[in-house]
Amino acid sequence: MTSDAKLLADFRSQVSKLLQERDREWEASRHLIEAGRLVTTLKRLIEEAGRTDLPPPVRDAIAVALKQGEAERIQDLPSPRLKELTGLPPSKAIRALCVWFDLVDQPASRWPLPSLDSQAVASYIRNHQNPFDLLLTSGAASVLELGAGDLSFATELADQYAAKIRQQGGTLTLHCVDRLHPQSQLGGPLHPDRERLHALRSRSDLSFQFFGDQDMCALDRLDRTGQLAPRYAIATCWAPATPTFAYEPTRLSAGVIQNELQRTKGPFRLTRYGGEPALEVQHGDRELLFPPWKFEIRGPLALLDILSRRGHLCILGAVDSQVFWELLAQLLEGDHHRPENQPFTSENLPTIFGDLYQRLSGLAIGDHIDLSLCGTLRERIPRVLPTNAPHNSHYRFLSVTIGRGATFPNMPASSTARRFRDMVEETPPWMVILVPER
Numbered sequence: 001m002t003s004d005a006k007l008l009a010d011f012r013s014q015v016s017k018l019l020q021e022r023d024r025e026w027e028a029s030r031h032l033i034e035a036g037r038l039v040t041t042l043k044r045l046i047e048e049a050g051r052t053d054l055p056p057p058v059r060d061a062i063a064v065a066l067k068q069g070e071a072e073r074i075q076d077l078p079s080p081r082l083k084e085l086t087g088l089p090p091s092k093a094i095r096a097l098c099v100w101f102d103l104v105d106q107p108a109s110r111w112p113l114p115s116l117d118s119q120a121v122a123s124y125i126r127n128h129q130n131p132f133d134l135l136l137t138s139g140a141a142s143v144l145e146l147g148a149g150d151l152s153f154a155t156e157l158a159d160q161y162a163a164k165i166r167q168q169g170g171t172l173t174l175h176c177v178d179r180l181h182p183q184s185q186l187g188g189p190l191h192p193d194r195e196r197l198h199a200l201r202s203r204s205d206l207s208f209q210f211f212g213d214q215d216m217c218a219l220d221r222l223d224r225t226g227q228l229a230p231r232y233a234i235a236t237c238w239a240p241a242t243p244t245f246a247y248e249p250t251r252l253s254a255g256v257i258q259n260e261l262q263r264t265k266g267p268f269r270l271t272r273y274g275g276e277p278a279l280e281v282q283h284g285d286r287e288l289l290f291p292p293w294k295f296e297i298r299g300p301l302a303l304l305d306i307l308s309r310r311g312h313l314c315i316l317g318a319v320d321s322q323v324f325w326e327l328l329a330q331l332l333e334g335d336h337h338r339p340e341n342q343p344f345t346s347e348n349l350p351t352i353f354g355d356l357y358q359r360l361s362g363l364a365i366g367d368h369i370d371l372s373l374c375g376t377l378r379e380r381i382p383r384v385l386p387t388n389a390p391h392n393s394h395y396r397f398l399s400v401t402i403g404r405g406a407t408f409p410n411m412p413a414s415s416t417a418r419r420f421r422d423m424v425e426e427t428p429p430w431m432v433i434l435v436p437e438r
Contacts, residue, residue, distance in 0.1 A: 004057040011058045012087050015100050017202065025104045029095040032103065033074065041098065043069040048101040051213045052182055055194070061085055062097070102209050102227055111173065111229035112140035116312040122399035122435045125313070126370070130411050131234075131433050132161070134313055138233040141165045141172045144310050146216045146237040146303075148176035149414065151192040151200065153238050153317075156412035158206050166205040173207040174200075175228060179293065181213040185274045186291045189415075215293075217302055217385060235311025238414035239318040239429075240303060246322045248299040248330065250384065251338045257297055260343050268295060300327035301384045308381075308395050308436040316432040318406050318417035324430045325349055331400055331434075332356075333376040363404040365428055371400040396437050403431035 019026055032041045046069040049062045065081035074090050082093035098104055116138055125131055135141040141161070145154055154176050162172045180187045192210070200208045211222060222228045243265070247257045261268070268281040270292055277292040300323065307314035319327070325344050329337040329352075337352060350357045356375050363369060371377065380394040406420035406429050407413045420429055 007055045007057050008061060008084055011054075012085060014198070014202065015086050015096050018100060019096055022099050025099045025102075026095065028104045029098045032098050033091055033094050035073075038074065038094075039069075039072055041094065041103065042066050042071060044103055045069070045094075045097050045101060048103065050183070051211075052101070054182075058085075065093075103225065111142065113229070113231060114138040114140040114142060114233040114312055116233065118312070118398050118435055118438045121313050125399055125401060125433055125435060130408070131313060131315055132157070132411060135161050135172065135233055136164060136168070138312070139170075140233065141170055142229055142232040142234070143172070143174050144228070144232040144235045145174070145176045146235065146306065147239075147241060148178045148210065149180075149190045149192070149238075149416070151176060151196050151210065152415035152418075153236075153412055154200060154208075154210075155196055156414075158200060158203060158208070160412050162203060162205040171205065171207050173229065173232070175208075175232075176210045177214045177216050177219070178210075178212055179215055180291060184276060184291065186276070186278055186289060216306055217298055219306075231309075232311050234313045234315060235307045236315040236317065237303065237307065238316075239320070239416040240300075240316060240323050240327075242320055242323055243295060244298050245300050245303050246320075246326055247297050247343070248301060248326050248338070249297055250299065250301060250382070251329075251340055252343065253341055256341050256343065261295055265295075299384070300330050301382065303327070304330060304381065304434075305383050305385045307434065308397070311436070312438070314434040314436065316430075316434075317413060318420060319430040319432060321427050321429070324432070325353075327432065328353075328360075328402075330381060331371065331378055331397065333378045360402060360404075363402070365405045366403075366408065367405075368401055368403040368431075368433075371402055397434045398437045399433075399435040401433040403433070404428055405431065 031037065046063060046066055049059050054062075061081065062085065065078060065085055067077060071077050074094070077090050077094075079090050082088070082090050086093040086096045088096055121134065124134055124137070135143070143157060148154055154174055158172065158174060165172045180190060182191065184191075197210060200206065200210070209227065211227070214222070219228060243261060247260065249257065266281055266283040268279055271278050271280045273289050279290045279292050279294045281288045281290065304327070307316075316327075322344070329344075339352065342348065344352070359374050360369070377397060377400060379396050381396055383393050383395065406417040408431070417429070420426060
């Protein structure tokens, strides 16, 4: 058997195994191959195949079997190619691919919603060391990870909780979003390897989906197709990207931000690398290449906006100091915490945050503190992303807990968090645990 044939056989086996576990999705897939929807379905399959980290021979075989999405009838598709991919005749093969790529449109009730009260969640956080243990009490255990990167956190979370939740009669739902395109040559170790991705997809005690090439600030398409739950028990983000969330554009002008980027990162320009857009940064005597959106500034308000909409509990882990202080400024009452066009520096932070700076800086590694005990939580945090509810333009967090350190006992963590202990020149990062008011 050639290597390509083996890859196709492995894919066929994975599809077959998944269909045995997804009876509901299989039945619901029938309408996707109706005459009026077939063309759209084929185009969506081609799009998802391009976005997913599949071996190139499998991705190419899908494109050929679906005739690049140009067929108008099932009869126009090459039956032998579809059978090679799925082991099924054409109609069932298309339905199987729809299940594999999670294209089955279903109402929001597809995802059981956690029955969690904000006050109860806040009380739970005050009385428990590990916030992720909420999954064992939520009634519908579900997690959305933003900026999932190499899926190391997802793997640790599944290893720690999936079997326990299955023993309780439930299934852990784990959805992961990352902006890197799976086929990009940029991003290096932030790409998940295929073995890890396959291991997560193959777990019978886990409902897992990974959405690559997906901007976390633009989840509309996934919402429209029912691929994301309206809300999760926990929404989390590990090592929020710098500089993406390190500057808040509602208080810093574009000019100020650009000057700061030039000063701290070095000259940069858009270029191309291996046929794809890239950002080239001249950092000292090194030329570094990043995805083209690396220096797109969204700010912590955007990140908080997403998390507050999606999670009953929001957890930010391995937050570096630059992102942390910019984010903290948005959580506190008082505009003096958010000086206009004044970037935060180690020199001005003690003045801007006063006693709070000293108290937080004095936290020992592994310690936590309730932010409301040393500052006033902001009552009206503005939403900065589009919303279908204009009246809901502000929100607040009932509870904010600050922890110092990259990792904590008995908590899952990302590979970036695990590496902090070897980064002797880095200051210890932070954990921020938030409970949005519902």
